[in-house]
Amino acid sequence: MRAVLRAVPRGTAPGAGRGALERPRSEWTNEELLKVVAHGDDEAFSLLYDRIAKNVLGVCSRVLRDVSQAEEVSQEVLLEVWRNAGRFDESRGSALGWVLTIAHRRAVDRVRSAQASTVRDVAYEVQNERVAFDVVAEDVEQILERERVRAALCSLTELQREAVLLAYYRGYTYREVAEHLGVPLGTIKTRMRDGLIRLRDELEVTE
Amino acid sequence: MSENLHTLLGPYVLDALDEPERLEFEAHLESCKECRVEASELRETLTVLGSASAIEPPPGLKDRIMAEVARTPQTRPAPPPSAEEAGPSALSSVPTLPTQSRRSLASPVLARVLSVAAAVALLTGGAVLLSTPGELAPTEVVAVSPVATVLDAEDARIHTVKPDTGPAATLVVSRSAGGMVLIADGLRPLPRDKRYQVWLIGDVGPRPAGFADMRGGQAVVYMEGGSVGTSKVGITIEPAAGSERPTSTPVLLATLPL
Numbered sequence: 001m002r003a004v005l006r007a008v009p010r011g012t013a014p015g016a017g018r019g020a021l022e023r024p025r026s027e028w029t030n031e032e033l034l035k036v037v038a039h040g041d042d043e044a045f046s047l048l049y050d051r052i053a054k055n056v057l058g059v060c061s062r063v064l065r066d067v068s069q070a071e072e073v074s075q076e077v078l079l080e081v082w083r084n085a086g087r088f089d090e091s092r093g094s095a096l097g098w099v100l101t102i103a104h105r106r107a108v109d110r111v112r113s114a115q116a117s118t119v120r121d122v123a124y125e126v127q128n129e130r131v132a133f134d135v136v137a138e139d140v141e142q143i144l145e146r147e148r149v150r151a152a153l154c155s156l157t158e159l160q161r162e163a164v165l166l167a168y169y170r171g172y173t174y175r176e177v178a179e180h181l182g183v184p185l186g187t188i189k190t191r192m193r194d195g196l197i198r199l200r201d202e203l204e205v206t207e
Numbered sequence: 208m209s210e211n212l213h214t215l216l217g218p219y220v221l222d223a224l225d226e227p228e229r230l231e232f233e234a235h236l237e238s239c240k241e242c243r244v245e246a247s248e249l250r251e252t253l254t255v256l257g258s259a260s261a262i263e264p265p266p267g268l269k270d271r272i273m274a275e276v277a278r279t280p281q282t283r284p285a286p287p288p289s290a291e292e293a294g295p296s297a298l299s300s301v302p303t304l305p306t307q308s309r310r311s312l313a314s315p316v317l318a319r320v321l322s323v324a325a326a327v328a329l330l331t332g333g334a335v336l337l338s339t340p341g342e343l344a345p346t347e348v349v350a351v352s353p354v355a356t357v358l359d360a361e362d363a364r365i366h367t368v369k370p371d372t373g374p375a376a377t378l379v380v381s382r383s384a385g386g387m388v389l390i391a392d393g394l395r396p397l398p399r400d401k402r403y404q405v406w407l408i409g410d411v412g413p414r415p416a417g418f419a420d421m422r423g424g425q426a427v428v429y430m431e432g433g434s435v436g437t438s439k440v441g442i443t444i445e446p447a448a449g450s451e452r453p454t455s456t457p458v459l460l461a462t463l464p465l
Contacts, residue, residue: 026392026393038281040281042273042276042277045273045276046269046273049269049272049273050269050374050393051393053264053268053269054261054262054263054264055257055258055261057261057262057263057264057268058257058258058259058260058261058262059257059260061260061262062257062260071264071265071268074264074268075268075271075272075275078272079272079275079276079279082276082279082281083279083280083281083282084281084282085281086281086282087282092243092247093247093250093251094251094254096254096258097247097250097251097253097254100253100254100257100258101250101253103257104222104253104257105222108222140397140398140401140444141395141396141397141398142259142261144398145255145258145259146259148259149255149256149259150259164221167218167221167222167223168221168222168253168256168257171222172223173218173223173224173225174217174218174221174223174224175225177223186214188218189214189215189217189218190214190217191217192217192218192221192223193214193216193217193249194217195217196217196220196221196249196252196253197249199252199256200248200249200251200252203252203255
């Protein structure tokens with residue numbers, strides 16, 4: 001290995017005081033990318049897509065449990081992100097949080113509109129659940145992250161966990177959750193909130 | 208009233224309210240800072256939960272969406288938030304360029320080459336790419352790696368690598384420096400006990416070609432010699448000590464453009 005030696009004078013180190021525009025875009029945060037997407041920058045959108053599309057598709061697949069519908073809704077969601085990027089408000093949370101909020105709501109909308117004609121088949125859902133996990137099990141970091149989430153979910157009471165997951169993963173309204181679990185409405189509302197707070201605290205602790 | 212509405216916060220962030228209740232709660236949110244803060248925190252929690260289910264999208268999806276993007280107009284940004292909400296923004300220093308001048312810079316190929324060119328400029332300017340910026344002592348002498356030598360070489364040639372799987376990458380080849388440098392974007396940071404290992408793949412199968420260093424979201428790897436007898440380059444995640452043969456599915460696999 002040949003190595004050339006060079007002296008580096010103080011103050012010339014690259015990076016000192018550079019703004020976002022001078023850093024390569026691959027180093028920009030999602031929030032920085034989204035801000036320029038809002039001004040019609042499709043290259044920034046392409047970079048953002050590479051980072052977040054898998055999360056969008058993941059959330060849609062969870063709720064819709066159907067590959068082609070999940071892709072269809074994901075496409076709608078990502079286009080909505082493009083169209084409405086200017087509405088993203090950094091003071092209210094992360095860019096990924098904003099995007100996944102849209103994804104979840106659109107997926108839930110789709111599930112509810114389709115509900116009248118669809119009978120939920122538990123066996124089918126369980127089967128799909130397994131498939132969904134197989135598909136993603138290739139990325140080390142993600143496997144670790146999923147373990148962390150699983151552990152946090154295990155710290156909830158059974159009622160908290162069911163209330164949160166039936167709503168988040170299946171798109172049930174809290175009334176449907178209450179009915180499904182045979183628990184009063186007020187209890188379900190409370191369990192959803194304190195379950196999420198517990199989850200927030202658990203995920204923070206191990207971060 | 209506020210007390211009652213407050214109890215809807217859990218169902219609200221879970222999208223578990225009926226439409227009328229959702230509208231009612233959103234009206235409440237506008238006037239209740241406490242609920243806004245909690246809703247935003249719990250949303251971030253759900254973002255972690257949702258991200259744990261991430262699924263790699265099929266390649267065609269991006270093409271379809273980018274085609275739609277090209278012909279989909281954007282809505283105007285909402286009016287600026289109220290004074291109460293407008294905290295100091297990390298982005299206040301980013302000038303917003305008019306769409307037209309941005310678009311003229313928007314060629315991904317150009318951006319990629321520029322990013323390599325920028326790296327070369329940094330190197331020839333006496334600064335060092337492969338050390339953490341800002342941490343150098345005044346008279347510290349820094350070894351310029353073989354990566355720098357390749358990027359610095361006069362005969363360095365830049366190729367865009369079209370991957371079979373994984374992110375797009377740039378390959379810089381220099382005959383005079385006797386090696387190649389592969390720069391890949393979009394690889395995630397790994398836990399300490401794992402590394403990205405690079406393989407050159409030819410008729411005799413994959414042979415190890417070093418490890419990629421993660422630098423600011425880019426994986427950078429130097430490979431000694433040329434690509435004679437090899438047709439593909441691959442990157443896999445391996446134990447930190449390295450493997451003799453790939454033991455996982457490549458995160459990047461590309462045909463060499465030579």
